[in-house]
Amino acid sequence: MQTVIIIPARYASSRYPGKPLVGLTGATGECRSLIERSWRAAQEVPGVDAVFVATDDDRIRKAAEGFGADVVMTAEDCANGTERCADAIAQLGIAPEVVVNLQGDAPLTPAWFVEALVDAMRAGAEMATPILRLTPETHARFVEDRRNGLVGGTTAVMDARGHALYFSKEVLPYTGRSYRTGETVPAFHHVGVYAYTPDALARYIAAGPCALEELEGLEQLRFLYHGIPVTCVEVEARGREFWELNNPADVPRIEAVLAQEGMA
Numbered sequence: 001m002q003t004v005i006i007i008p009a010r011y012a013s014s015r016y017p018g019k020p021l022v023g024l025t026g027a028t029g030e031c032r033s034l035i036e037r038s039w040r041a042a043q044e045v046p047g048v049d050a051v052f053v054a055t056d057d058d059r060i061r062k063a064a065e066g067f068g069a070d071v072v073m074t075a076e077d078c079a080n081g082t083e084r085c086a087d088a089i090a091q092l093g094i095a096p097e098v099v100v101n102l103q104g105d106a107p108l109t110p111a112w113f114v115e116a117l118v119d120a121m122r123a124g125a126e127m128a129t130p131i132l133r134l135t136p137e138t139h140a141r142f143v144e145d146r147r148n149g150l151v152g153g154t155t156a157v158m159d160a161r162g163h164a165l166y167f168s169k170e171v172l173p174y175t176g177r178s179y180r181t182g183e184t185v186p187a188f189h190h191v192g193v194y195a196y197t198p199d200a201l202a203r204y205i206a207a208g209p210c211a212l213e214e215l216e217g218l219e220q221l222r223f224l225y226h227g228i229p230v231t232c233v234e235v236e237a238r239g240r241e242f243w244e245l246n247n248p249a250d251v252p253r254i255e256a257v258l259a260q261e262g263m264a
Contacts, residue, residue: 001049001096003118005042006088008074008081009035009064009104011057015151019245020060020104026258034245035060036067037107044111047118049096053104054088079209080219082194086201098122099201101194105245108257109193116233117195125231126200127223129164131156131188132235132242136179139187142171143178150247154218156190156232164230167218191235192244194220200228 009020016022020035032040035053042051053064056076064071072091078084085101098121100114113130120128134142138153145152146169155172157165166172167190179185196204203226210225212218223230240261243253257263 001094003048003098003100004094004096005045005048005051005100005102006085007038007042007051007053007102007104008084009053009055009060011060016247021063022251024107024251024258025255026264027262028264030264033063034107035064035104038102038104039064039067039069041107041109042102045114046111052088054084082204082219086205089198095198099196099198103192106192108242108254109191110240113191113193113235116235117193120231120233121195126197126229128195128231128233129220130191130193130235131232132191132237134185134187134189136181136183136185138189139179139185146171150249152246153244154190156188158232162232164224164232167220169216191242203228
């Protein structure tokens with residue numbers, strides 16, 4: 001296998017328990033679980049050899065098998081999705097050229113985001129992740145969420161080569177201002193998708209957790225802390241609004257996009 005998508009999913013989320021099984025109503029009025037919608041997004045990516053849901057929870061396993069997904073049961077002590085992806089490929093006994101972690105809370109991820117990551121990996125990246133320039137409207141939502149004490153989207157700051165300097169749940173860089181429609185916002189939304197080589201995954205596991213990762217609750221900071229370069233790949237929304245399910249308040253936001261895009 002050359003390219004494999006793993007969708008890590010756990011039931012016991014500290015911020016939103018049972019999140020993978022939360023129902024999201026689409027344009028036709030049909031309600032599908034978050035994990036099914038994420039799996040359907042993975043199925044849209046061309047050139048992928050296999051898609052697996054990776055979980056340690058029987059409720060998620062049963063739901064995923066019910067809509068036709070291949071499931072791999074992983075260890076209960078996986079601290080995050082990256083660790084679960086590493087455990088999944090070990091359980092499966094495979095060593096693909098590219099492992100894609102399509103997080104189970106990002107059902108609006110367009111296929112071209114993942115294609116861009118795979119292209120970056122084939123060009124020599126060890127680990128890659130997409131970034132999306134914030135619109136004035138999305139920037140305002142991020143700021144409002146933080147003002148209300150909600151964990152909204154994650155932002156990324158890069159160097160001149162496009163390598164990540166830092167990721168944060170705060171809105172970085174801080175500018176202290178709002179932006180009008182049509183203005184260019186100097187901030188990027190980090191999209192929760194990752195691609196790795198098996199070697200980068202092995203180094204990540206061997207390194208163990210770091211303080212920044214635990215403080216921010218962002219698994220990708222372990223790569224930066226231990227000097228493993230993270231290539232940020234800027235992607236285009238192409239008119240699609242992207243939103244992850246981090247809080248219950250995100251459910252109507254995602255459902256609005258499903259309706260707008262005519263996604264069943």
